[in-house]
Each structure stands twice: as C-alpha cells, then as structure tokens.
Amino acid sequence: MEFTAIPGVGAKTAAALAELDDAETALRSGDVARIARAPKITEGRAAAIARAAVRREHGDEGGFLATDRADEIYDDALSLLQARAVTEYGKKRLQTFFPSTSDSRIEEVRTFATAAMERDPTPELLEALAGVEPLEPAEGIRVRERCVATTDAERYAEAKAALPELPVEVIDERRELGELGRSYSTVYVLDAAFAGIDVDGDVRVVPDALEHPEEFVPERTLTFFAENREPLLAAAEVHEVAGTQPDCDLDSLRAALDRVDEEGGVVGDAKLERLEVAVDDLDAAVSTAESVGNDHLRDAIGEQDVTIEGTDFLSLVEQGARVDSLLSRELADDYDRAVELAREHIVESLDLDSGEAEFVERVFGGEPEFPLEHNEEAVSRLRTELTADRDRRANQLETELAAELRELREPAASMVESALELDVELAVSRFARDFDCVLPTLAGSGFEIEGGRSPLLDVPFEAVDPVDYGVEGVTLLSGVNSGGKTSTLDLVGLIAVLAHMGLPVPAESARVGRVSELHYYAKSQGTLDAGAFESTLREFGDLVEGESGRLVLVDELESITEPGASAKIIAGILEELHDQGASAVFVSHLADGIREAAGFDVAVDGIEAVGLVDGELRVDRSPKKDHLARSTPELIVEKLAGESEGGFYRDLLEKF
Ligand SMILES: Nc1ncnc2c1ncn2[C@@H]1O[C@H](COP(=O)(O)OP(=O)(O)OP(=O)(O)O)[C@@H](O)[C@H]1O
Numbered sequence: 001m002e003f004t005a006i007p008g009v010g011a012k013t014a015a016a017l018a019e020l021d022d023a024e025t026a027l028r029s030g031d032v033a034r035i036a037r038a039p040k041i042t043e044g045r046a047a048a049i050a051r052a053a054v055r056r057e058h059g060d061e062g063g064f065l066a067t068d069r070a071d072e073i074y075d076d077a078l079s080l081l082q083a084r085a086v087t088e089y090g091k092k093r094l095q096t097f098f099p100s101t102s103d104s105r106i107e108e109v110r111t112f113a114t115a116a117m118e119r120d121p122t123p124e125l126l127e128a129l130a131g132v133e134p135l136e137p138a139e140g141i142r143v144r145e146r147c148v149a150t151t152d153a154e155r156y157a158e159a160k161a162a163l164p165e166l167p168v169e170v171i172d173e174r175r176e177l178g179e180l181g182r183s184y185s186t187v188y189v190l191d192a193a194f195a196g197i198d199v200d201g202d203v204r205v206v207p208d209a210l211e212h213p214e215e216f217v218p219e220r221t222l223t224f225f226a227e228n229r230e231p232l233l234a235a236a237e238v239h240e241v242a243g244t245q246p247d248c249d250l251d252s253l254r255a256a257l258d259r260v261d262e263e264g265g266v267v268g269d270a271k272l273e274r275l276e277v278a279v280d281d282l283d284a285a286v287s288t289a290e291s292v293g294n295d296h297l298r299d300a301i302g303e304q305d306v307t308i309e310g311t312d313f314l315s316l317v318e319q320g321a322r323v324d325s326l327l328s329r330e331l332a333d334d335y336d337r338a339v340e341l342a343r344e345h346i347v348e349s350l351d352l353d354s355g356e357a358e359f360v361e362r363v364f365g366g367e368p369e370f371p372l373e374h375n376e377e378a379v380s381r382l383r384t385e386l387t388a389d390r391d392r393r394a395n396q397l398e399t400e401l402a403a404e405l406r407e408l409r410e411p412a413a414s415m416v417e418s419a420l421e422l423d424v425e426l427a428v429s430r431f432a433r434d435f436d437c438v439l440p441t442l443a444g445s446g447f448e449i450e451g452g453r454s455p456l457l458d459v460p461f462e463a464v465d466p467v468d469y470g471v472e473g474v475t476l477l478s479g480v481n482s483g484g485k486t487s488t489l490d491l492v493g494l495i496a497v498l499a500h501m502g503l504p505v506p507a508e509s510a511r512v513g514r515v516s517e518l519h520y521y522a523k524s525q526g527t528l529d530a531g532a533f534e535s536t537l538r539e540f541g542d543l544v545e546g547e548s549g550r551l552v553l554v555d556e557l558e559s560i561t562e563p564g565a566s567a568k569i570i571a572g573i574l575e576e577l578h579d580q581g582a583s584a585v586f587v588s589h590l591a592d593g594i595r596e597a598a599g600f601d602v603a604v605d606g607i608e609a610v611g612l613v614d615g616e617l618r619v620d621r622s623p624k625k626d627h628l629a630r631s632t633p634e635l636i637v638e639k640l641a642g643e644s645e646g647g648f649y650r651d652l653l654e655k656f
Contacts (some may be wrong), residue, residue, distance in 0.1 A: 001027070007052045008060075016041055017049075021137075027053040029417075030096030033089045033134050036626040041596065047095035056167035058102035064500060065099060066550070069520040073493040074099060076456055077501070084430040086129040090423035099500035101516055105163035109502025110439060117432045117439075117504060125241045125426070131234030135412075138223035138264075141165040145391045148209070148216075149165055150190040151181055155210075155293045159190060162213040164354035165220065177203060185391035188216055202392060218395070218402030225405050229257055232412055235419035242422060248411035249574055256405050268399040275390035278350040282383055285349045286363065286374050293342035293364060293372040300334035301370070327368045335368040342372060409616045428503065435461060437504035440495065441511040446472040446583040447492060447551075451508030454491040466508070467491060468622040471605075474577050474584040478591045479607030479629040489553045489609070490587065493520045513583060516549035523555040523587075527562070537561055539568070552577060552584035567593030575599050590627050604628045609635050630656070 001024045003014035012295060016038040017023045026034040036046035055062055065071045082091040100106055147167040148159045159168045166188075171177055174197060180187045181201025189197075190206040209216050225232070236253060238248040261267045327335060343362045347357045362378035429486045431437065435455045448470035455463050467488060479485050495505040499512040528536060543552065557573075558566035567590045577584045578600055588594060607630025609617040617632065630638075634656045641649035 006049065006056055009049060009052065013038075013041065013045075013049070026050075028057075030054060030093055031089075031134075031526055032092035032095055035090070035200070038545075043092060047092065048387070050096045051098050051250075054096060054098075054105065055100070055102075058100065058105035058108075060100045060102035064101055064515070065497075066517040066519045066546075069522040069553075070381055070493065070497070070513060070518040073456075073518075073520060074488065074497050077497055077503075078492060078560070080455055081427050081431050081503075084434070085423050085427035086126050087132055087420060087423045089132075089134055090418045090427055093424050094427060097503065099497045099503050099518070100502070101500070101514075106442065106500060106502045112425070113428055113432075113439060113503050116428040117197050117241075117437075119425050119429040120420070121426045121430045121433070122241070122248070125238065127233060128237040128241050129419065129423050129426070132238060132416060132423070133230045133231045134420065135224070135231060135416055138220055138227055141217065141219050141223055141452040143217065143219060145184060145496075146186040146188070146395065147184045148188045148190060148275065151193075152191065153555055155460050156208055156654060160639075162210045163216045163217060174199065175382035184394060185388045199638060201388075204524055214406065215403070218398035219264055220268070221402040221405050221409065222260055225257060226260050226262055226264040228416075229260070230264075231416055232257065235412075235416040236423060238419040239415065240350075244418070244422070245408055246411075246415035246418065248408060248415040253408055253412055256401065256408060257398070259401055260405075262546055266401050269393070269397050272390065272393045272397060274351050275386060276358075276394055278352065279383065279386045279390055281350060282379065282386065285346050286379050288349070289342040289364070290372060290374055292345045293338035294370075294594075296338040296341050296371055297331070297334060297372060300331055300338070302329065304334075305482055327370055332368065335372075336374055339364045342374075348394060356382070356385065356389075432504040435506040436508075438509055439503075440499040440505045440507070440509075442514055443511055444472075445513035445581070446470065447496065447513060448511040449491070449495060449507050450510070452491045452495060452510065453506050454456040454487055454494060455506055455570065456490050456494060457487055466620040469605075470511075470625075471583060473603070474582065475603040475605055476574075476575050476591045476594060477585050477587045477607070477623055478589065478631075479623070480609045480617055480619060480635065481632045483609065483619045483629070485607055486555055488621075488623065489520065489555055489585060489587060491583050492551075493518065493553055513551075514549065515583075518551050518553075519543055520553040521557065524560050526558075526559060528560045533561055540569075540573050544573060548580055548582070551642070552580050552582055552586075554586045556587050556589070558588055558590050563590055563593065566590060568597045570594050571597035571599075571602070574602055578602075606630075611635070612639055 003009050003017045003023070004011060007018070017035070020026060020034065020038050031048045032043060032046045032050050035041060035049055036043045037581055041049070042339065064437065065074050081094050085091045085094060096108060143165045144167070147169050148163055149169045149171050150156055150159060151168065151171055156168055156170050167571045169180060174194065177187065177194065177197065178190065180197040181199050181412070184201070185612065186202040186204065189203060189205045190207060190209060192205065193204045197203065197205065218322060232253065236246070236250045240250070258269055260574065266272065271630060289316055315605055346352070346360050348365065352360065359382040363382065364372060365376050430642045436453065450468050451465050451466040452469065453461065453464040455461055467484070469488060469492070477485055477488065495507060495510055496512055496515055496518055498505045499510065499641050500515060511557055557570055560566065568587060570586060571594045574584070574594070593600050595604065601628060605623040605625055606627040607621065607623050608617060608627065609619050611618050637649055637652050637656065641653045
C-alpha cells in the first residue's frame with residue numbers, strides 16, 4: 001500500500017507508518033492502538049489516519065460534518081459509544097466509525113452493527129474483557145551466555161540486525177573459536193567452513209541461522225508469552241464465556257503457558273531445577289562442608305592422646321608449629337574421613353550426579369591440614385561446570401518449548417484480536433440496548449422519526465419523552481420556550497449522524513434521506529456586533545451556494561440581530577434552500593415575519609403546550625405538522641383572560 005496515497009499522510013508520516021510491523025492490516029482494520037505505536041504518531045492522529053484510510057478505500061471525500069455543532073454531535077455520539085467499550089483498544093477503534101457519504105462504507109458498518117446488536121453483553125463477558133489488551137512484542141532481551149561468531153564483517157552486521165539479543169563476535173581463526181567455546185555455554189558459528197570442527201565447548205556451525213533467527217533466541221518467543229500471559233488468558237476466557245470459537249486451541253495454550261515462568265524461563269523440569277539450585281547453593285554447601293569436616297577433625301583431635309617424640313617436640317619448639325606432620329602421622333585416617341564427609345556433604349546437599357561429583361574430589365583433599373580448607377579453584381571449576389550445564393539444559397528446554405509456542409503465536413494473536421473486536425461489537429450492542437435503538441432506513445429525502453429519544457438530554461434517559469417528527473424539504477419549527485425545540489434539532493442531528501455512520505439510532509423507527517453534508521448551527525449567544533454578524537452572514541452565503549443533498553438544522557438564527565432584519569435574512573436563506581431541494585429545519589420564534597418575507601409558502605411545525613399546570617407548561621414534545629405553535633406569552637395571556645372579568649387580557653389576546 002502506498003501510504004502517501006492516504007489523504008493527509010505525507011512522506012514523514014508514511015515513513016513512520018512503514019516502521020510498524022504490519023501497517024497495512026492495522027490501517028485496514030482501523031487498529032488505532034497499533035497505528036499510534038508508529039514513531040511520533042499520537043492517538044488522535046492515528047484515528048484521523050485510520051479514518052482517512054477507510055475513506056480512501058470507499059471513495060468518500062469527507063465533509064459530512066460541515067459545522068462545529070455537527071462535529072460536537074458526532075463527538076457526543078462517539079463518547080456514548082466509547083463509554084460502553086471495556087478496553088482501551090475498543091475505545092480507540094470506535095474512533096474509526098464516522099458519518100460517511102459512501103454507500104459501501106455505510107453498508108459495511110451496517111452489516112457489522114447488525115451482527116453486533118445480536119451480541120449479549122453479559123456482566124461475565126464484560127468482566128473477562130477487562131483483562132484483554134493488544135499483545136506487545138517482547139523487547140529488551142539480552143542473552144549473555146550464548147554468542148554468534150563469524151569471520152565475515154558483512155555477516156557480522158547482518159547477525160547484529162537479525163539477532164540483536166545475542167553478542168556477535170568476529171573471529172579470525174579457529175583458535176579463537178576454542179576460546180569462545182570456553183567462555184560461552186553455546187557458540188553459533190555462521191561460517192560453513194568450520195563444519196566438523198572439533199573445539200572445546202558447545203560450538204555449533206549453523207550457516208542458515210539468520211534465515212530463522214527466532215529459533216536461536218527462544219527467549220524471544222518465551223518472553224512474548226510470559227509478558228502477554230494476562231491478556232492471552234483473558235482473551236481465552238472471553239471466548240469461552242462468549243461461546244465463540246477462537247483460532248487457538250485453548251488447552252494447548254494454557255498448558256504451554258503453565259510451563260513458562262514470569263521471566264520467560266521454563267518451569268517443571270527436575271534436572272534444570274536441580275542445576276539451578278546447585279549453582280545458587282554451591283558456596284553455602286562448600287562452607288557447610290568445611291564445617292562438617294572440621295567438626296569431625298576437631299572431635300577426633302579432642303579424643304586423641306597424642307604422643308610427641310622428643311625430636312618432634314624439639315622441632316616444634318625450635319621451628320614453630322609443624323603440626324601438619326603430626327596430623328598426617330597421628331590422625332591420617334581421621335583426616336581422610338573428614339575430607340570424605342565434606343565431599344559427601346557437597347554431593348548430597350547439591351544432589352550432584354557422578355560426573356559432577358568428580359569435580360568435588362578436588363575441592364577438599366591434598367596435604368592434611370587443620371582447619372580443613374576448600375580449594376577455591378576447584379570450587380570455581382565446579383561452578384563453571386554446573387553453570388554451563390544449567391544454561392545448556394535451560395536452552396534446550398527453552399528451544400523445545402519455544403518451538404511449540406511459535407506454532408501458537410499466530411492463532412493466539414488472532415484470538416486476542418477477535419476478543420478485542422468483540423469489545424467493539426459489544427459497545428455497539430450496549431449502546432443499542434441502553435438507548436432502545438433500531439437500525440434506520442436510509443432512503444428518500446428529509447427524515448421521518450418515530451419514538452425518537454435523545455440520549456443527549458439533561459434528563460435521565462428513562463424520563464425522556466419520545467418524539468415523532470418528520471420533515472421533507474424546508475420547514476420552520478415554532479414552539480413554546482423550553483418546549484424541546486433545541487432538543488429536537490439535537491435528536492435529528494444525532495440520528496442523521498448515526499445513520500450515516502451505519503449505526504443504530506435511538507428511535508422506535510427512523511428513515512433518513514441520504515445527506516451529503518450536515519450543517520447544524522447552534523443558537524448564538526445574543527446579538528452579534530457588526531463584524532461577527534457579517535461573518536455569520538457570509539457563512540450562510542456559502543451555505544446556500546454549497547452542494548446539494550444537505551441537511552440544514554438552524555437554531556434561532558434570529559438572535560444574531562434585531563427581529564425585523566432577522567426574519568428577512570432567514571426568509572432569504574430558506575428560499576435558496578427550498579429552491580435547491582435541501583432539507584432544513586429552522587427553529588424560530590419569528591414564523592409569521594419569515595412567512596411574510598418569504599417568496600414561497602414556508603411550512604411551519606410547532607411544539608405545542610397542552611396547558612399550564614401549577615405555573616408550569618405541559619408540552620407535547622412531538623412537533624405538530626403545519627401548525628404554528630402558540631408562544632409562551634400567548635398562553636399566559638390566554639390563561640389570564642380566562643381567569644379575569646376585565647377586558648384587558650381579552651383585548652390583549654385578540655392581538656396574537
Ligand atoms: N423529549 C423530551 N423529554 C423530556 N424532557 C425534554 C424533552 N425535550 C426537552 N426536554 C426538557 O426541556 C428542556 C428544554 O428543552 P430545549 O432547550 O430543547 O427547549 P427549547 O424549546 O429549545 O427552549 P428555548 O425556546 O428556550 O430555546 C430540556 O433541557 C429538557 O430538560
């Protein structure tokens with residue numbers, strides 16, 4: 001894929017994307033979390049790139065959300081969805097859903113949403129999902145006990161790149177190989193010329209090692225599984241609870257994970273465990289062995305009646321203590337026994353095999369002496385031997401287990417991916433359930449909503465009154481203060497956005513005509529000064545000259561200037577939109593003035609108060625078609641006229 005072909009992706013971003021393992025799949029699947037792992041790409045940018053990639057695939061040029069308020073409605077919809085995703089991945093992945101003008105994109109998401117709405121978001125499933133996160137590659141592995149060797153400088157560079165975890169050594173001659181064989185537990189030689197060489201240590205000639213490097217660093221696979229244990233087990237549980245069939249055999253995965261410890265080592269091998277303990281306890285065992293031998297000698301000396309010949313006595317007096325000669329003569333047997341006991345202690349306490357025990361021979365012995373002392377060099381040779389055995393054993397086990405786990409790596413990765421995708425589906429399912437949603441029909445022009453309930457209202461969702469409302473062409477929406485006009489525009493905007501995202505909408509049923517751009521203008525906060533007024537007017541100038549197929553929602557535009565001028569301006573805009581065949585709802589309290597000024601018969605709908613109860617208006621939230629709703633002042637005057645005898649209020653009422 002040519003990354004620069006994605007709108008908004010320049011050469012720098014393309015280079016950053018190219019550093020990802022599989023950028024194409026990440027882009028295609030909208031994996032924002034993975035895209036954001038590219039250098040210097042923030043999550044927000046990653047979401048924008050993923051959206052742009054989807055757009056490009058579907059030939060969608062963007063621009064659906066044409067105003068700030070339209071953007072806000074989309075953000076609100078996204079937040080409601082994201083609040084229902086459990087994983088960070090799910091929340092980010094939801095950002096790749098956006099309102100589109102492309103049939104194929106809308107259809108793609110509708111197919112996804114249809115399946116998603118069938119999903120049952122049980123508490124157990126959501127709980128299991130909480131532990132799932134994208135798998136992370138194992139990093140920072142350093143192997144010190146094995147090395148790679150080559151005589152070739154180019155191969156050296158290749159080896160460094162392919163096996164960054166291992167030390168790579170350049171050698172000139174076979175002698176050096178022998179030295180490496182003594183310093184490392186295993187040496188991998190890349191040069192075929194050394195085949196059949198006989199040098200000290202575990203030296204293996206493996207000319208094709210760089211073609212499958214992972215086989216030479218089992219730590220890579222084992223650390224990957226050790227570090228990703230939690231998400232792997234959580235994803236396995238998700239599939240079990242959901243009753244879905246993962247790509248990975250769960251029993252094999254769990255059994256393999258049981259054999260890996262937290263650091264990526266292999267557990268459950270008696271020989272390795274014995275060698276590990278032996279290396280760790282060697283010093284302590286030697287020092288205890290020394291005490292065991294000396295205790296024996298001390299007891300033996302204590303019990304002995306030593307007879308000293310005159311010459312010996314003289315020599316003792318003249319030359320200082322030459323006790324050893326006495327020791328060897330008088331206590332030879334006891335000394336041998338002490339050495340034997342000390343050796344036995346080491347062999348038994350470290351559970352050494354016969355080969356290893358031979359090294360213990362040299363740890364104690366030699367000329368009789370008291371106190372008995374170990375030979376440090378011999379201890380060190382034993383340690384080297386045990387350590388090399390331990391490392392070789394570990395490497396052998398790791399290599400075997402890593403080979404098994406490598407087979408599971410792809411299936412396990414795809415198992416985690418599908419668990420994460422399930423989170424996205426469940427978020428859609430929960431959204432649909434929480435707000436009683438249906439998939440809308442996308443057909444005709446304008447919109448027709450039945451039983452729409454906006455989740456964006458400032459009242460609990462259960463308390464939201466359902467709204468029925470449909471519009472074809474251009475209409476004014478009138479109504480009492482706080483009747484729900486703004487909320488109705490929000491509901492229409494939200495349903496239009498969700499429908500074009502391919503997602504379910506909060507209504508009993510809904511039909512939405514295809515929209516190229518959503519222009520939603522929120523109510524302005526009071527009269528604008530000349531400059532701001534001019535720029536607002538320019539915005540509407542652009543709007544009426546824009547492309548066809550738009551849905552325009554405008555909330556009380558009249559507040560930008562004085563009412564007479566406002567009515568004329570709104571009438572002019574409506575005329576243009578009417579001529580274009582756009583769909584539009586303009587909330588306004590100036591319906592009469594606008595109708596007078598307009599050159600066509602402007603439709604007016606109204607949110608009507610059904611009456612005043614205890615000083616509060618009772619409202620029918622569904623706008624009445626072709627009905628100019630009475631305003632709040634009119635209702636109050638009507639109420640006063642009904643209550644009083646005098647003619648003032650009646651006269652006043654006449655004027656409405
Ligand atoms: N469908 C509904 N169900 C329940 N409550 C609603 C509904 N619609 C609106 N409301 C309540 O009425 C309040 C006022 O609604 P809204 O701001 O939409 O009225 P408005 O007609 O635009 O008012 P104004 O003329 O003052 O701008 C909302 O904050 C909400 O509490």
